[in-house]
Amino acid sequence: MTPSDRDATGLLTRPDDFVQLVSPTGERRANADFDAWITDIDAAALGRLYRDMAIVRRLDTEATALQRQGELGLWPPLAGQEAAQIGSARALRDDDFAFSSYREHAVAWCRGVEPAELLTVWRGTASSGWNPFDRGMAVPQIIIGAQALHATGWAMGAAWEGSDAAAVAYFGDGATSEGDVNEALVFAASFDAPVVFFCQNNQWAISEPVGLQSKQHLARRADGFGMPGIRVDGNDVLAVLAATRIALDRARRGDGPTFIEAVTYRMGPHTTADDPKRYRTDDELADWRARDPLTRVLALLEASGVDVAGFERDVAAEADVAATELRAAVTTIPDPAPLSVFDHVYAEPNSHVDRQRDHYTRYLALFDDPDAAASGAAEGAAR
Template identity: 50%
Template sequence: MAHASALTDLIDDHRARVDEQEMVQLIAPDGQVTEVGTKLGVSLELALELYRHMVLARRMDQEALALQRQGELSLWLMSWGQEAAQVGSVTALRPTDMVFPSYREHAAALCRGVAPADLMRQWKGAAHSGWDPAPARFHIYSLVLGTQTLHATGFAAGAAMEGTDEVVATYFGDGAASQGDVNEAFNWAATGSLPVLFFCQNNQWAISTPTEKQMSTPLHVRAAGFGLDAYHVDGNDVMAVHAVTSHAAQRIRDGGGPALIEAQTYRFGGHSSSDDPTRYRSEDELAAWTARDPLTRIESFLRENGVGADYFDALAAEADTFAVSVREACRDLESSPLEDLFDRVYADDHQPLVEEREAYLAHLSALGSEA
């Protein structure tokens, strides 16, 4: 019996160690600093910087959605509500760290210097992708669910072979975590001890499927099964996200292997501009998460700590000016001639491509002569 009791204690201890982690939170939804935040310290200077990024990102998101409704964009995937998760994490990385986004990381992209016009170009159908990934170290959007995690893992393998201390970060959502590609990326990164930081923005909904119907075990707990170091953070607390990402990134640089951060956040809008979220989620749920709005939270903290109205007025004016530039940039976008596509598929021409181009141009010429 003593042996059985010892075995029970051992199993219970192991279960406790792999149980769900308490979320790291430095600032509570009401803007007050938590006990953990008091111990770690919360930088007012950093909070001001991150808040500005979040305000401008949300303003761009609002303008882009309005432009879509006006027919200027064909589609828009909103980042509304997820600004803290994106801004807090991407600013905790080095500018030289490569980032592989999914398709709604607009706030992260803006922080990396990607222009609003370039962010909107793809959604207007003016180009296959909007920007050159190299200068910003920010890859183009991946519309195939979860594929960017494998891209990041392969890129990280190259970085590891070169012997750099670069961290390769990749963003994905809770829905993508159910995809085979993502789980393969976890496995390859772990077995190769690759410098990958997997960042899951758990926004509670995979289009219309809630998280509790996707998985019976939280993602940050499942990560241990792959051999990933895992963190659980309040994704609407920008300061907590920044702190956790900084820690995880440094651990990876120090040779600790890949890590996963699960950030609990919420998308206030639909999955896309074509989605109606009122068909699958309640007003009470939306109200509960609205009370945890990441922008309201950090604004309350700033006001509580002596930041005056002049700062907020100046930022509002900057956001208004920025909004005008976003609208103008979108309306100035022009589509490239379709024949340019043939120049951007392969690095070098080959005979079938040459023949397809010639056939297409002949078709265009025939259409023109008929007119």
């Protein structure tokens, strides 16, 4: 880090000090420490990683359109972060466990979550979309950073049971300022928990730039907690895959947690309720579009002799089919029975929930009798 890396306020200005194996133009860059972890990734495997990213991007676009058309209440787009999520999630084993925020749709894809399951929450038809133990992935956490504590607790439990499975906690740059994340880092370091803290630094915590979150690279925070920090190009799927494999191997050996900062960019709004033009420039967006995680993989495949035109066309057709199926599935989700809101709140019977169910049942019954409903409304107004 040099003085020229900072602006007049002392905030970070250079985002490109990281490990990179594939440049934005598709050039393969050798790195002895990281290359050894991706020797199994030939052209066919690289093509599969591209397929993952392309399909997830298309599904994300469709979900955004569904929200704009009134089919979803809200949607948090992931466009631009596909490599960070696919590269890390494809490093996981089936018995590992992922704990995510609300934007890790690509991680869910890799863990076998059906796209329609992911959208039930955003449509308002379910409190969560799947059984976490069926997928090896917790349902998305809305509370910023809370999943870091959940991942640490799960990882500590796995270690105590003698398993070599690991947990990964996904969060954004803004979450690093939350107490939950820092508490999780303390616990994980103190107990050598087999957990990977995967920070997707997408440059913006809603409308606040990462430079206001930290005057150092976020990966440097790992130093203070006594764990290694790795900073990678989050738009480079190979670098992310290698870094996550390194961190997971360390966790499985019993050597404790690792902090990964994947430097990426949120191309779209924070959610569909956000207008990013109010806080970032077109030039900034254009600069990051030139670092697109998908186009660089295509360029690398083309350099390897792959017919990328035909390959890209086939993947796009497959992605369109997936998007069509997603739309059909979401728009035909039946409305849940009103009393189902009380299901699955507790594993065992609970008197408090039973009482609330009884009250709500009697409230709903008012609408079966218009006179009783009017009387009930008048009584409520009198109160």
